[in-house]
Amino acid sequence: MNFTKNAERHVYDKVRNNWIRVDELEYDNIRDELNSTSEIFYGDPNASFQGNRIKMYMPATLSVQFDYHIADWWYLNSTVIIPAKYKSPMVERPFVLSVTPRFESKFLEINVPFVLYDIKYPRIGLSIRLEGLTIGTDNLGSYTSNRDFTGSDIYISYKINLRNDGKNPYTSKGACYNNWRLELKRMHKTDF
Numbered sequence: 001m002n003f004t005k006n007a008e009r010h011v012y013d014k015v016r017n018n019w020i021r022v023d024e025l026e027y028d029n030i031r032d033e034l035n036s037t038s039e040i041f042y043g044d045p046n047a048s049f050q051g052n053r054i055k056m057y058m059p060a061t062l063s064v065q066f067d068y069h070i071a072d073w074w075y076l077n078s079t080v081i082i083p084a085k086y087k088s089p090m091v092e093r094p095f096v097l098s099v100t101p102r103f104e105s106k107f108l109e110i111n112v113p114f115v116l117y118d119i120k121y122p123r124i125g126l127s128i129r130l131e132g133l134t135i136g137t138d139n140l141g142s143y144t145s146n147r148d149f150t151g152s153d154i155y156i157s158y159k160i161n162l163r164n165d166g167k168n169p170y171t172s173k174g175a176c177y178n179n180w181r182l183e184l185k186r187m188h189k190t191d192f
Helices: 030-042 179-191
Strands: 049-051 061-071 074-083 096-104 108-111 114-117 121-124 126-130 133-137 155-158
Antiparallel strands (some): 096 108, 096 114, 114 121
8 A cells, every 4th residue: 555645654763751731731633643643742743743655554464274174063263374474564463263163954054164363363253144144253252251252243244156057067076177278179179
């Protein structure tokens, strides 16, 4: 991300102030706030200003997923997301480890993800799919507890199958069958 229009970069590096009476500070705009903050920490209202341009790199990760069919309609999924920092400043994605048991049939799916977020925050989630509609969250605790609240999530999706008439000639070959090979063979037979 590169911000060059109406952007300001302020840096506060190794600064501290033992007593800031925030309740006595009055701001009419962001400029007053930035000047006051720089004055408090550096003794100069313009000392924190470092330029009219902000450049920040987007997050990068290494991700590994594993899905295992246990028996009948029962599955187990595991995902590991490892942050990869390659430049600074950069938006960093936290480390995530999840293990998700899943019941899955044609019309119903229930997922219960157990997530270790940022190596220190355990979470339990729930998602339910009925036909093509899925509703879920990765953090049920955010809806049931107000302790250490840092955020909440919910996701909703609807899947529409464009071809679901049972006439697909490749379904008997398996889910991973590459139908382009069959088409290629047909083309070669008609060319000769």
